[in-house]
Amino acid sequence: MKYISTRGQAPVLSFEEAMLTGLARDGGLYVPETIPTCNGAEIAALGGLPYEEVAFRVMYPFVGESFSEADLRGAIGRAYEGFGHVARAPLAQLGPNHFLLELFHGPTLAFKDFAMQLIGQLFEMALTRRGERVTIVGATSGDTGSAAIEAFRGLDAVDVFILFPHGRVSEVQRRQMTTPSEANVHALALDGHFDDCQARVKDMFNDFGFRDSVGLAGVNSINWARVLAQVVYYFTAATALGAPHRPVSFTVPTGNFGDIFAGYIARSMGLPIEHLVIATNQNDILHRTLSTGGYVTSGVTPSISPSMDIQVSSNFERALFYAYDQEGAAVAQLMDELKGQGGFKVSQGALEVLRETFASGRASEEETSATIARVFAETGQIVCPHTAVGVKVAEEHLAGAPMITLATAHPAKFPDAVEAATGVRPPLPNRMADLYERPERVSRVANDLTAIEDLIRKGRAA
Numbered sequence: 001m002k003y004i005s006t007r008g009q010a011p012v013l014s015f016e017e018a019m020l021t022g023l024a025r026d027g028g029l030y031v032p033e034t035i036p037t038c039n040g041a042e043i044a045a046l047g048g049l050p051y052e053e054v055a056f057r058v059m060y061p062f063v064g065e066s067f068s069e070a071d072l073r074g075a076i077g078r079a080y081e082g083f084g085h086v087a088r089a090p091l092a093q094l095g096p097n098h099f100l101l102e103l104f105h106g107p108t109l110a111f112k113d114f115a116m117q118l119i120g121q122l123f124e125m126a127l128t129r130r131g132e133r134v135t136i137v138g139a140t141s142g143d144t145g146s147a148a149i150e151a152f153r154g155l156d157a158v159d160v161f162i163l164f165p166h167g168r169v170s171e172v173q174r175r176q177m178t179t180p181s182e183a184n185v186h187a188l189a190l191d192g193h194f195d196d197c198q199a200r201v202k203d204m205f206n207d208f209g210f211r212d213s214v215g216l217a218g219v220n221s222i223n224w225a226r227v228l229a230q231v232v233y234y235f236t237a238a239t240a241l242g243a244p245h246r247p248v249s250f251t252v253p254t255g256n257f258g259d260i261f262a263g264y265i266a267r268s269m270g271l272p273i274e275h276l277v278i279a280t281n282q283n284d285i286l287h288r289t290l291s292t293g294g295y296v297t298s299g300v301t302p303s304i305s306p307s308m309d310i311q312v313s314s315n316f317e318r319a320l321f322y323a324y325d326q327e328g329a330a331v332a333q334l335m336d337e338l339k340g341q342g343g344f345k346v347s348q349g350a351l352e353v354l355r356e357t358f359a360s361g362r363a364s365e366e367e368t369s370a371t372i373a374r375v376f377a378e379t380g381q382i383v384c385p386h387t388a389v390g391v392k393v394a395e396e397h398l399a400g401a402p403m404i405t406l407a408t409a410h411p412a413k414f415p416d417a418v419e420a421a422t423g424v425r426p427p428l429p430n431r432m433a434d435l436y437e438r439p440e441r442v443s444r445v446a447n448d449l450t451a452i453e454d455l456i457r458k459g460r461a462a
């Protein structure tokens with residue numbers, strides 16, 4: 001299996017190379033040259049299998065020669081053994097035709113653990129056999145950073161630097177990043193918002209001198225391996241509800257477009273998904289783009305679902321690549337317009353493709369809070385604010401196939417918003433009960449590329 005860039009000008013890479021490379025050298029994102037497909041019998045055979053076995057069967061065709069069958073199985077086994085639920089990603093019923101896919105049973109209580117725990121294992125294997133070390137730099141609006149720190153802390157071959165927007169993540173999210181004591185992990189609080197953090201990470205990848213001198217690697221969803229690991233739970237959830245004989249729909253609380261893009265890949269592989277619904281909070285660029293055809297960035301407005309406070313949605317580039325019939329030059333031009341003018345207009349043909357592929361909706365702050373309260377009153381379940389955005393938008397699309405809304409984080413990560421809506425303060429799991437007492441370690445940084453690069457050069461172990 002080979003990987004090509006969405007902008008068409010970067011070297012073609014293997015799975016392992018694409019994983020270790022992160023952003024393509026032409027600024028684009030890696031995607032598989034072809035998407036492997038499964039037939040109905042193969043999908044039906046996944047029903048009832050352990051999560052780990054489904055993960056292996058779904059991912060192996062994408063991995064090609066990079067990891068042997070035994071190595072991939074071993075990595076998958078180690079990645080998910082610490083999850084707090086035997087099903088890894090269980091379904092809970094919310095209403096007659098509506099289910100929640102609980103993706104928060106991993107070590108940091110958000111869906112990011114599904115991919116991050118696995119790529120932690122894959123990075124370690126690949127770097128050990130290559131005898132290399134890397135510097136991982138990531139941007140987070142709260143959950144990617146804690147998942148990355150958890151997955152890579154203490155590893156000899158990796159230094160990790162996570163940029164998060166100062167004052168714009170929840171206290172639990174911040175403490176998850178600032179309290180680990182291992183010397184190879186570093187939390188950097190940037191004066192700006194998430195889009196600034198992500199832009200600086202991409203600037204570092206495009207600064208080839210810096211990139212090559214520190215061995216830069218990325219674990220944001222620019223990394224194809226992140227997306228691939230997230231494809232798996234679309235299969236486990238759909239087959240649990242009767243796929244391939246019965247199609248299902250998914251609603252995905254969306255920010256950087258990685259999670260819903262994984263759903264797109266699942267559908268492209270043959271999983272019968274009727275509707276794939278983008279749910280945004282008030283930072284609704286994706287919903288506006290689908291509605292109007294104009295991708296126009298505006299400032300990020302802080303919300304009670306902070307992990308989705310994103311206006312430059314990195315993986316939308318991958319969706320555009322397919323909507324533009326895999327024309328790298330067209331994607332590169334749109335991305336130039338985004339950089340130069342802050343937006344672009346999607347062509348009519350590509351917009352039609354996007355609208356056939358995705359539905360969309362948005363939830364205001366009031367609607368999000370009211371949804372948390374209503375779900376609690378009606379079902380006794382407490383959902384996090386990101387999940388609530390998904391639930392609210394999903395309810396506009398309940399006709400037809402069973403709807404599965406992705407429950408992307410544990411409510412205890414956002415206790416203030418949840419308590420305000422329900423009167424209940426959700427407790428952290430016992431293993432994290434002392435989070436508020438642990439000492440914090442964090443560096444405050446300006447939104448300045450040179451200053452950040454200097455800090456990283458000095459903070460690396462080698």
Ligand SMILES: Cc1ncc(COP(=O)(O)O)c(C=O)c1O
Pocket residue numbers: 110111142143144221253254255256257258259260307308386387408409
């Ligand atoms: C809890 C939570 N929900 C939803 C999202 C949005 O996911 P994506 O960025 O893959 O669209 C994020 C951040 O990525 C998140 O942390």
Ligand SMILES: N[C@@H](CCOP(=O)(O)O)C(=O)O
Pocket residue numbers: 139140141142143144145219220221222255256258307308314
């Ligand atoms: N919501 C994310 C933002 C980064 O997304 P990623 O999936 O590209 O890593 C976060 O919680 O950090």
